[in-house]
Amino acid sequence: MNSSLEMPFSSAEMLDQNFVNHKPRLSFDGGTFDAWQDWRKRLLPELRELLGPFPNGASPLSPRVVSTEAFDMFTLHRVIYHSQPNVPIPAYLLIPKNVTEKTPAVLCIHGHVPGGKESVVFGDGELGAPYGRKLAEQGVITLCPDNAGMGERAHPSGGCDFLWRRLNYLGHDLTGYRVYDLMRGIDYLRSLAEVDETRIGIAGLSGGCWLGIVHAALDDRIQAAVLSGYFTTFAQTSWFGHCICHHPKAIGELCEMPDIAGLIAPRPIFVEWGTQDVSRPVQPAFEMAQKIYRAADAEDDIRLHEFDAGHLFSGERSLPWLVQTLSRQ
Numbered sequence: 349m350n351s352s353l354e355m356p357f358s359s360a361e362m363l364d365q366n367f368v369n370h371k372p373r374l375s376f377d378g379g380t381f382d383a384w385q386d387w388r389k390r391l392l393p394e395l396r397e398l399l400g401p402f403p404n405g406a407s408p409l410s411p412r413v414v415s416t417e418a419f420d421m422f423t424l425h426r427v428i429y430h431s432q433p434n435v436p437i438p439a440y441l442l443i444p445k446n447v448t449e450k451t452p453a454v455l456c457i458h459g460h461v462p463g464g465k466e467s468v469v470f471g472d473g474e475l476g477a478p479y480g481r482k483l484a485e486q487g488v489i490t491l492c493p494d495n496a497g498m499g500e501r502a503h504p505s506g507g508c509d510f511l512w513r514r515l516n517y518l519g520h521d522l523t524g525y526r527v528y529d530l531m532r533g534i535d536y537l538r539s540l541a542e543v544d545e546t547r548i549g550i551a552g553l554s555g556g557c558w559l560g561i562v563h564a565a566l567d568d569r570i571q572a573a574v575l576s577g578y579f580t581t582f583a584q585t586s587w588f589g590h591c592i593c594h595h596p597k598a599i600g601e602l603c604e605m606p607d608i609a610g611l612i613a614p615r616p617i618f619v620e621w622g623t624q625d626v627s628r629p630v631q632p633a634f635e636m637a638q639k640i641y642r643a644a645d646a647e648d649d650i651r652l653h654e655f656d657a658g659h660l661f662s663g664e665r666s667l668p669w670l671v672q673t674l675s676r677q
């Protein structure tokens with residue numbers, strides 16, 4: 349507030365006034381199965397358009413194994429595959445010991461941390477359970493890639509911000525760019541002889557939760573998802589800050605984050621939230637998504653585990669749930 353004129357000059361402050369009555373155009377507000385089907389048919393293509401453009405047709409993955417290391421309960425391969433001809437993706441592939449038949453697999457999406465995939469496999473507990481390793485110890489094949497701009501894919505000039513600027517200049521969206529890489533990760537998993545391609549799930553914490561929500565919404569090959577620590581609304585996060593990589597252009601004109609999660613229905617999802625993680629509140633997002641699942645006749649397929657901790661991946665209930673869900677006949 350300018351004290352001499354007693355009027356605000358900050359545009360951010362003006363926009364707060366627009367925000368009060370703002371309602372995203374395609375937020376779900378029905379209650380019946382038909383309303384859900386109709387809404388899904390309208391939102392899904394618009395979301396895909398907003399996050400694109402995506403490449404036309406998949407290019408060869410050209411995968412290779414860089415190194416292999418034996419651990420007690422799994423074998424860890426460092427692999428590289430290509431999302432696009434000029435986009436190589438480094439990843440860890442964990443194959444449980446004694447795999448003899450087609451086995452469920454989980455794409456483990458790392459959180460918004462500079463080290464990328466390291467935390468998912470070699471995490472020391474600061475971010476909670478290293479789910480890429482824990483799932484492999486429970487008999488599931490896991491693929492843990494670096495997201496664009498992080499881990500081995502970081503650039504000396506910066507992570508998300510630098511990448512966002514270049515993609516924005518070229519008319520691309522960073523979330524869409526990362527999600528396309530994740531879709532190619534599913535292609536890679538499905539190419540492996542050990543993987544049961546009908547039993548593929550995802551798990552993600554924080555920024556990996558956000559990417560997981562979008563990925564599962566757009567990719568119906570994903571049978572189940574654990575979404576931890578960023579199941580929230582844009583209104584409670586993006587509006588106030590958080591990284592620019594969580595803000596596709598005009599997303600709030602189209603829908604809210606739980607609407608995107610609702611596109612996953614009727615496929616099962618398990619949501620996790622640490623109750624001390626107050627800058628990423630799970631409500632009302634969970635109730636909004638639950639309403640969509642209810643309309644889709646899938647109310648039992650959305651679950652929530654709240655636990656007394658901060659911003660971390662618990663895994664206490666979600667990981668056994670995921671293993672069981674993917675193992676179901």
Ligand SMILES: [Zn+2]
Pocket residue numbers: 460508509591592593594
């Ligand atoms: Zn970011």
